[in-house]
Amino acid sequence: MIFQPTRRGLGKLAVAALMLGASPMALLAETPADTLVIADAIDDIVSLDPAEAYEFSGLDVNNNTYDGLVELDPTSGQMVPGLAESWSVAEDGMTYTFKMKAGITFGSGNPLTADDAAFSLQRAIKLNKTPSFILSQFGWTPENVDTMVTASGDTLTIKTDKAYAPTFLYNCLTSGVASIVDKADVMANEVAGDMGYEYLKNHSAGTGPYILKSFKPNEGYILEARTGHWRGDAKIPKIFMQHVPEAATQRLMLEKGDIDVARELTPTDIEGLSGNADVKMQQDVGGQVFYLAFNQKNENYKNPKLLDAMRWAIDYQGMVDTFLKGTEVVHQNFLPKGYLGALDDNPYSLDIEKAKALVAESGIANPTVTLSVRNASDRMDMAQSIQNTFGQAGIKVELKVGEGAEQLEEYRGRLHDATLQSWGPDYPDPHTNASTFAQNPDNSDEAKATGYLAWRNAYDPGELTAQTQAAVEEMDPAKRIEMYAQIQKQIRETSPFILMFQISYQTGMRGNVGNFFTGGSTDSAAYWLVTK
Template identity: 65%
Template structure:
C-alpha cells in the first residue's frame, strides 16, 4: 500500500486501520491518536449529495461536511442555533422569512459563502426533486416557482412560502440534511448533462463543514479529513473513518481489542457482554423509531372502542422492555418520539389482564376472539410479537402470528388487508408534524383515496377532529401553544384510535473509555464527529 505523505508518523498505524474491514486480526493495530475509527452498518448509503441523501448513514456524512442556515445544537438537543446565517426573521403574515448571512466564511474549496449559494442550494433541492425534496416542497415550492420564492439579495436570503406555516415548523425543516448549503461554483463546474452536479456529489463533498470527504467506498467505508480553519473551530480529531461491519460479534471483538474506537451496531447480547469492562463504556440515547400495533378498523371486532382498550391493557410494556428488548427500547405511548416538540413522557397503560377481560366482556366477547397479526420475520420483531401474543392470549385474544418479509408485510398494510400488524415508524424530518400528519391525520378514509403514506388511512381509521387539529398545529405561530396542541392530540390518539403505540428505540453505543464528546444525534439530529476527542 502506498502511504499518503499527510499520514505523518502515524502512517503505518493508519494503514492498518484502513484495512480493518478485510484484514485478518493479526494485521490490525490500535487506532492512531488523531483518528476516530467507527464500526457501523453503512450499506444504506444511496448518495452523499445533500439534495438526495435520505438514509441515516448518508445524512451522518452530510452533517459533518456541510452546514445549513440554521442548525440544531448537538450539546442542547432541540435548540436552534445560527449556522451560516447570523440572524433570521419572519414577516407578520408568516409568509416571508429572511436570513442574514455571516461574513467571512468559505467553502472547503476556498470560495466565499454567499447568499447566492444558499438560495441556489435550496432551489436545487426542488429542481432535482430527489427523495427528500418533499420536506421543502410541502411549503409550496415547485421547480417552476422556486426561483421566485427563494432569492438572494446581497448577503440576505429571502424565502416566501405559499401559505403561512408555524415558524418553528419551517425552521425545523431547514435543519434537515437536504437544506445543507453547497458550493455553487464547485458543484456546477462538475455538472454533467444538466444534473446540477448530482452525479459528482454522490461521491464528493462541497461544503463548509468541519470535515471534508476524502474517500467513499460503497458498502465498505468512508474517510473524512479535518478541515483546517473551520469557522466554528477545528475539529478535535484529524480524521474519521467509518467501516461497514454489519456483524455485532465482529464489532465487539474489534472494540475489545482496540482496533476500533466506537461500535454502533451491537446486539443487546453483545452490549450486555461488555458491561463492566474497564476499557469500554456504553452510552445510550433515544432514537426516532416508534413501534406500535395497528388494528384495522375495517374489522368489526377491532373497531369497537372497548376492544381497542382491551388491547392497550393486554400488552406487557415494562416486561417486554426488560426481557425481550433489554435496553434497546423504552416505553413510549404517544406517536412522537421523546425529544420532539410536544412529546409526552406519560405511560398510563400497563399490563392488566383482568381489566382487558372486563373490557372484552363489555364489548360482547366474554370468551375473547381470534385474530391474525402480521409481523416482519426478523428475530427482534418476532420475539416482541410472541410476547404480545402471550399476554393477549391470557386476556382471551387468540393471536395467530403471520410472519413475512418486510415487503410482504408492508404490502398487506398499505393495501389495508391486515387485521393486526406490528410495525415501526421513523420521522422524516425534525418537526412534530412529520408524525402527526401520518398517525393522526386522514382527510379521506375511502379506499379510493389511496393515501398509502398516511398510517391512519392504512389502518382505515378516521381521526375525526384530530385531522383538523393537525392542520391547525402546523400553522400555529406560538411555539408553546403549538407544543400544547401536540400534547393534547397525542392523548386523544393514545386513548381513542386504531393504534397501540408501545416503544421507542434506544441507541446503544459502545466506546473505548478514552473517547468522549461523541453525539449520536438522538431523535432529531444526525451524528456529530467534530466534538469527539481521545484522552
C-alpha cells in the first residue's frame, strides 16, 4: 500500500490531536463542603516561624495557627484579650504584668503556661530575625531578655528599658512576632541549638484555631481546624490555599466555582465579574500608603512654595476614579486609616491655577523633577498622571524607570532626585510610620540611617523628631492621639513627602462565603470565622 495522505486522514489526525487535549476525565469540580479554597499569590512566604515571618501571606497563616497575649478583634479591629486574661502596668510605666488564661492548650495538646509566653518572646529576640526589632524597641537584647521577660506561675512579667505609652507595647504584642509558641514541642524539635527554627519554618506549634498540616512553597498550604479552641471552633474544618499568581486565572477559577475566595484580582477582573450573580466583591483598606518623596539634597525641595505647588498639582481623585479603579483610596496622611490617631481628612485636590501661582511665588524658574518609578503598571500610570499635571503647572517631570530592588538601592543611598514609593507599616502602632516619616536623629550621610524615610530624603524634621519620641512615651492615650494628629498635619504641610493613597484590597468570593475578614490595615486574615 502506498502511503497517501487524504483529507479524511488529516481530519482524523486533527481529531486525535484534539482528543489528546480533551481529557475525558475532566471534572467540573466544586470545592469540598468542609474546605475553604482560597487562591492567592503566596510566593512571598519566607518562613512560617513567628520569629521570622514578616510577609503578608506568612502572617495570614500564623494569624490562624497562633495567638498572642493581646489580640485584635477581626470584626472590629479593637484590641481584646488574647492568651492573657488581664494585664496592668506599674506606676513607673516600665513593668507590665500579664495574667494568663487558664485551660488553654496548644495544637499538640500541651497546656499553655506563662513560661511558654516568656520563652516565645525571648526566643524571638535571641533568634534576631528581621521582625525582632518590633520587640527590641523595648530595650530587649539577646543578653538581657531573660531578665526583662520572666514567668512565674500563671503570670508573665515584662520590663521595658524606659516608660513607653502602654498602648505602644500592647499594639506591638498583637503583631505576629509576639505569637506564643509551644515551648515543649519546639524544644523537642531543636537541632543544634536552633530553638526549633528549622522545625517552625514549615510546622505550627501554636494555640490558634488551625494547625498547619502541609506547606509547599509556591504551591500552597493546608490548615486543619482544632476542636475545643478557646475562642470557639472554626466554622470551616479545613483551609486549602492554592498559590495562583495570575489574576485572570484566579478570576476564571472563581467563576467556575473551583475556589471560594480570590485575593489577587485586578480592576479589570473586578469589572468583568460585576455582572456575575454567583460572585461578590469585598473591599478592605490595607496598611500600605503610596507617596512621593523629594530628596532635599536638591535645594529646590526645601522651598515650601514649590512643595505646596506640587501638592496641588496631583489629580488624586482622578487617578482613583480611572486607572486605579478602587485598588487605592485617596489618603494624604502617613498613618493609614484604622491606625490609632490616623487623620482621614484630605485637604489637597487638583488645582492647576493655584499650583502655577505657587510655582511663580517660589522664585524657581522652570523647575524640573527627575522622578524614579518602579516598572510596575500601577506605578507607571500614577507617574504618568503626575508628569502630566505637574507639566500643566509648569513643573517638568522626567521619569526614571527601573526595577524595584534597584530603585530601593538608589533610595537607600540618597541618590534619587524624587521617587514614587509605597510604605507598609511594620506593626499596628502609630509609631511605626511616625518614626520613619517624622524622625531623623542624624541627617548626615555618615549616619546611614536608612530605616528612616526622612533620612533617605535628607529631610531634617527638626522638632518633630522629639515630638514623635514624646508621643511614643505618652502615657495618656487621648493625649497620644492628639500628638499624632499634630505630627501628621505638620508632615502633610511642611515635609518633602506627599502622601497620596492608601491601598484597598478587593477580595472576590463565591456568593455563599461569609465573614471573611482580611485584617484591614492593622491585622492579618482570620479564617476561623468564615462560613460557606
